[in-house]
Amino acid sequence: xxxxxxxxxxxxxxxxxxxxxxxxxxxxxxxxxxxxxxxxxxxxxxxxxxxxxxxxxxxxxxxxxxxxxxxxxxxxxxxxxxxxxxxxxxxxxxxxxxxxxxxxxxxxxxxxxxxxxxxxxxxxxxxxxxxxxxxxxxxxxxxxxxxxxxxxxxxxxxxxxxxxxxxxxxxxxxxxxxxxxxxxxxxxxxxxxxxxxxxxxxxxxxxxxxxxxxxxxxxxxxxxxxxxxxxxxxxxxxxxxxxxxxxxxxxxxxxxxxxxxxxxxxxxxxxxxxxxxxxxxxxxxxxxxxxxxxxxxxxxxxxxxxxxxxx
Numbered sequence: 001x002x003x004x005x006x007x008x009x010x011x012x013x014x015x016x017x018x019x020x021x022x023x024x025x026x027x028x029x030x031x032x033x034x035x036x037x038x039x040x041x042x043x044x045x046x047x048x049x050x051x052x053x054x055x056x057x058x059x060x061x062x063x064x065x066x067x068x069x070x071x072x073x074x075x076x077x078x079x080x081x082x083x084x085x086x087x088x089x090x091x092x093x094x095x096x097x098x099x100x101x102x103x104x105x106x107x108x109x110x111x112x113x114x115x116x117x118x119x120x121x122x123x124x125x126x127x128x129x130x131x132x133x134x135x136x137x138x139x140x141x142x143x144x145x146x147x148x149x150x151x152x153x154x155x156x157x158x159x160x161x162x163x164x165x166x167x168x169x170x171x172x173x174x175x176x177x178x179x180x181x182x183x184x185x186x187x188x189x190x191x192x193x194x195x196x197x198x199x200x201x202x203x204x205x206x207x208x209x210x211x212x213x214x215x216x217x218x219x220x221x222x223x224x225x226x227x228x229x230x231x232x233x234x235x236x237x238x239x240x241x242x243x244x245x246x247x248x249x250x251x252x253x254x255x256x257x258x259x260x261x262x263x264x265x266x267x268x269x270x271x272x273x274x275x276x277x278x279x280x281x282x283x284x285x286x287x288x289x290x291x292x293x294x295x296x297x298x299x300x301x302x303x304x305x306x307x308x309x310x311x
Contacts, residue, residue, distance in 0.1 A: 001080040001101070001184060006030040010047045011165050012085035014173040016107055019083065020055055022177055027077050028058045030065070033087050066092040074098050081183065083176060084138065096138055101183045103138040106172040108165070110134060110150055112198035115143035120168060121161045123203035124226035126203050127218070129155055131164070133172045135179040135188065140175040142200075147191040204231060211235040213260035213310050217249045217277030237286075237309050238301060245291055246283035253278040260310040265303050269294040272309050 002025045005016050020026060024307045029052040032242040034043035045053070052059050062070045065178035073084075081099045085106040096103050116122075121129040132152035139145035151171050155164065165178055182188040186210065209231040224233045224244050232243040250271060257263050257273035264271040264280075271280045285291040286301070 001027070001180065002027050002078070002079060003084045004028050004030065004074065004079040004099075005020070005052075005085075006087040007048045007085040008032045008046045008088045009086050011104075011108065011169040011172070012048050012049045012087070014169045015083070015085050015176050016048060016051055017055075018173040018177055019058075019180075022180075024180070025181075026055075026057050027079055028060070028073075032058045033063060035059045036208075056177060065089045065095065071095055081180065083178075083180075085172065089247055090142075091138060093140055096140070098198060104176070104179060104183070105136050105138050105143070105145065106176050107134045107143055107156065108168045108172065109201070110152060111136060111143060111147055112193040112195065114201045115198055116201040117203040119201045120165050121204060121226040123155060124159060124161060124164065125222055127222055131155055133168050133175050135172075135175055143196070144193060144198075148182070148188050148192060149175055151175050160225045162229045176247055177188070204229045209233050211244065211310065213272060214275040217251075217274040217279050220274060220279060221247050221249050234283075234309050237284075238303060238307065240287045242287065243285040243291075244281060244283075245285065247279040247281050250278040250280050258308070260308045262303055262307045262309065265298070265305060267295060267298065270298065270303050 003019060005019065005026055007016060008031050016029070031046045031048040034045050036042065037044035037171065042069070049059055060073070069304045074095055075098060079099050081101040082103040083106070084103060091103055107119070108178065110132045114122050130152050132150055134150045135148045137145040137148065153167060153171065179188065209227050209232050224247055227233050228245065231236055234241055234243045253263065253273060259273055259275050262270055263273050263278060268284055269280050271278050281294050283291060283293050286297060
């Protein structure tokens with residue numbers, strides 16, 4: 001089959017590489033335009049663009065995919081299938097109708113649950129114990145198309161957004177090959193989604209990282225894991241902003257402590273009261289510094305019981 005691949009972030013790289021390894025003809029790779037990165041602000045290629053350049057593939061980076069010249073380009077390529085993984089633009093109906101086998105999306109959730117832009121982070125935030133990857137026929141609605149295949153994985157207490165994303169990306173790479181072979185053989189399922197069981201995982205924003213200590217320690221600990229590596233979870237400690245990388249939920253705490261109050265300081269960690277339970281801070285990144293363990297932080301920062309953290 002002749003394939004057009006559309007993807008942008010790191011999640012979309014393993015599936016592209018697997019498709020190449022399996023010997024499919026990748027006629028073109030569509031990815032988002034280069035965006036400013038780092039302190040220099042210089043435009044940097046997406047992870048998918050880097051992978052496509054390494055493989056010597058044709059690369060297209062349209063600002064708006066729906067523009068007539070891009071639709072015409074895809075019509076001229078005439079792919080048998082368009083494979084999409086976290087591309088970042090909605091495919092118009094004029095493109096959905098081009099490929100013989102359709103436009104197939106690799107989505108990082110067990111649809112119909114967690115449609116939208118941030119299903120991986122949302123599954124951790126909500127305390128889900130299982131998630132997975134779905135391949136599906138793309139339709140006009142957002143992640144509403146018929147399901148082809150699904151594969152699941154347990155969400156562990158050690159999973160951050162980054163760790164889970166990497167695992168799901170490799171699962172997606174295996175799954176898309178299985179799906180492509182079934183489509184070629186005419187044996188692929190087509191399972192309509194139950195819209196009543198769907199919910200929407202909205203795009204992440206910086207303010208989602210603000211820690212609200214009136215929430216339970218379990219909720220905040222999940223937030224810390226879910227929003228790593230971006231936007232990270234952060235708060236004010238001793239008047240300065242700090243990103244929290246790792247924390248442990250403590251259930252045996254005094255009910256007299258106020259949310260955000262430091263209740264214990266040892267040589268290796270410190271504990272902050274929450275609306276329910278408390279958090280023992282184990283790794284953090286102080287403002288203007290590198291990530292470090294709590295013991296290193298406490299060597300240079302004097303914290304005392306009774307101090308209040310947060311805004």
